[in-house]
Amino acid sequence: MFKAMGHRxxxxxxxxxxxxxxxxxxxxxxxxxxxxxxxxxxxYCLSWRLAVEANNVRGWWTVPARCLHxxxxxxxxxxYDRDIDLITEQILSYVSGIVLSGDGMDAWILDVDDTCLSxxxxxxxxxxxxxxxxxxxxxxxxxxxxxxxxxxxxxxFQVLVESGFKVFIVTGxxxxxxxxxxxxxxxxxxxxYERLFLRTASYKGQSAVAYKSDIRKQLVGEGYRIWGNVGDxxxxxxxxxxxxxxxxxxxxxxxxx
Amino acid sequence: MFKAMGHRxxxxxxxxxxxxxxxxxxxxxxxxxxxxxxxxxxxYCLSWRLAVEANNVRGWWTVPARCLHxxxxxxxxxxYDRDIDLITEQILSYVSGIVLSGDGMDAWILDVDDTCLSxxxxxxxxxxxxxxxxxxxxxxxxxxxxxxxxxxxxxxFQVLVESGFKVFIVTGxxxxxxxxxxxxxxxxxxxxYERLFLRTASYKGQSAVAYKSDIRKQLVGEGYRIWGNVGDxxxxxxxxxxxxxxxxxxxxxxxxx
Numbered sequence: 017m018f019k020a021m022g023h024r025x026x027x028x029x030x031x032x033x034x035x036x037x038x039x040x041x042x043x044x045x046x047x048x049x050x051x052x053x054x055x056x057x058x059x060y061c062l063s064w065r066l067a068v069e070a071n072n073v074r075g076w077w078t079v080p081a082r083c084l085h086x087x088x089x090x091x092x093x094x095x096y097d098r099d100i101d102l103i104t105e106q107i108l109s110y111v112s113g114i115v116l117s118g119d120g121m122d123a124w125i126l127d128v129d130d131t132c133l134s135x136x137x138x139x140x141x142x143x144x145x146x147x148x149x150x151x152x153x154x155x156x157x158x159x160x161x162x163x164x165x166x167x168x169x170x171x172x173f174q175v176l177v178e179s180g181f182k183v184f185i186v187t188g189x190x191x192x193x194x195x196x197x198x199x200x201x202x203x204x205x206x207x208x209y210e211r212l213f214l215r216t217a218s219y220k221g222q223s224a225v226a227y228k229s230d231i232r233k234q235l236v237g238e239g240y241r242i243w244g245n246v247g248d249x250x251x252x253x254x255x256x257x258x259x260x261x262x263x264x265x266x267x268x269x270x271x272x273x
Numbered sequence: 274m275f276k277a278m279g280h281r282x283x284x285x286x287x288x289x290x291x292x293x294x295x296x297x298x299x300x301x302x303x304x305x306x307x308x309x310x311x312x313x314x315x316x317y318c319l320s321w322r323l324a325v326e327a328n329n330v331r332g333w334w335t336v337p338a339r340c341l342h343x344x345x346x347x348x349x350x351x352x353y354d355r356d357i358d359l360i361t362e363q364i365l366s367y368v369s370g371i372v373l374s375g376d377g378m379d380a381w382i383l384d385v386d387d388t389c390l391s392x393x394x395x396x397x398x399x400x401x402x403x404x405x406x407x408x409x410x411x412x413x414x415x416x417x418x419x420x421x422x423x424x425x426x427x428x429x430f431q432v433l434v435e436s437g438f439k440v441f442i443v444t445g446x447x448x449x450x451x452x453x454x455x456x457x458x459x460x461x462x463x464x465x466y467e468r469l470f471l472r473t474a475s476y477k478g479q480s481a482v483a484y485k486s487d488i489r490k491q492l493v494g495e496g497y498r499i500w501g502n503v504g505d506x507x508x509x510x511x512x513x514x515x516x517x518x519x520x521x522x523x524x525x526x527x528x529x530x
Contacts, residue, residue, distance in 0.1 A: 059351070059352060059355055060355070060359070062352065063352070063355045063356045063358075063359040066356055067356070067359055069326060069327045070326040070328075070521045071327075071521070072363055072521060073363055098320045099320045099323055102320040102321060102324055103324055103329045106330055262328075264328070266327075
């Protein structure tokens with residue numbers, strides 16, 4: 017009986033050892049995945065992302081397939097948030113140096129998609145931009161009014177409104193998405209902005225640069241001084257009356273011409 | 274005895290468990306070391322570098338001290354070269370789509386420092402930009418004529434000249450550095466460009482944007498069509514007559530207003 021008992025315990029110990037060992041091996045797996053095999057790919061995708069952000073790569077339709085995991089890790093792993101936080105610090109430092117005139121004509125422009133509101137949840141289902149743009153699905157997503165505020169941009173928004181800037185929200189979303197956009201901005205706390213501009217039918221098919229330049233021209237015509245302009249696309253920031261300072265937020269998921 | 278034996282085995286199992294557990298924990302350490310101590314710093318410096326390249330951080334005097342090792346690793350560890358290679362591919366793809374007029378008025382603009390010629394060797398002695406700009410030392414370095422061609426940009430230069438573009442080299446270096454610049458470009462193979470523009474005394478102290486815009490205005494006035502403009506500073510690419518396409522090469526070592 018003693019022998020049988022010892023044997024039983026021996027077996028148990030082996031099983032126990034195997035269980036612990038496999039657990040330890042599992043614990044190591046995610047670490048290996050971070051460092052070695054995809055390094056060349058990650059280096060390429062980092063170059064690609066940098067080139068997108070510096071506006072060297074333009075007119076791209078989808079994220080390169082080889083960068084799916086890289087872009088996913090970037091968007092949800094913390095670096096995207098850190099990048100936005102650092103840019104927001106720069107913006108707030110610039111804002112703190114502005115002396116407002118007090119005439120109510122000091123203006124600031126913010127974009128909506130992936131500037132005020134995040135579409136990461138939607139793009140997760142589109143393989144973070146590796147799938148092509150799907151206008152119907154995106155429209156359905158917008159109508160759900162479930163975009164979440166990008167925290168750093170929301171803080172910026174609050175500072176701007178409290179400081180006395182007139183904040184104009186200029187979006188490429190068309191007018192059929194007006195109510196949903198207003199609701200979604202509201203349910204995320206974007207309250208107190210001056211006006212929301214949506215793309216009217218006359219700008220359908222036109223570039224965001226042309227449409228957004230015209231809106232800014234109209235504001236400058238009304239007497240506003242555009243101190244700052246923040247967007248996730250270069251087409252938010254280029255063209256005429258772009259603003260005294262422009263700030264490009266990162267977006268490696270899609271390109272808007 | 275059975276009871277005592279069971280107890281002994283229980284103790285052994287606990288000891289065994291602790292040994293395995295500590296081994297497993299040790300096994301995780303090297304991995305932790307890879308991701309942990311400098312990770313936060315590297316993440317910050319990556320955000321900073323991205324913000325510099327997207328022109329969100331401007332007017333900086335020195336590289337943040339905490340980013341010395343990061344910038345060094347970036348500049349000499351391969352990623353800088355990879356970034357330039359990817360951008361050059363984009364440029365060459367754009368160039369291949371241009372149909373030249375054949376009238377000899379298709380122009381291209383290249384900057385010198387850290388565009389055609391590399392100053393990495395000099396900046397190594399200036400802690401990759403963590404030390405402040407040192408005009409006298411930089412002048413002495415330039416007079417040595419020992420800058421090396423940036424390989425990808427040199428290939429681009431050759432393609433441009435062979436394709437029939439008139440290449441104009443526009444540098445912020447002043448006229449006292451003219452001979453050294455001509456010699457250095459020549460000894461690195463930059464032969465066949467149309468004209469080299471150096472900063473004349475009248476532009477001393479003026480921004481590169483103003484000076485370089487004036488040069489481009491002059492060229493456009495002469496009838497040239499500026500198809501492309503490549504520089505490592507946003508001030509090479511902003512202002513008037515910037516060119517049909519501009520390309521920003523990376524440079525996290527210094528900022529030229």
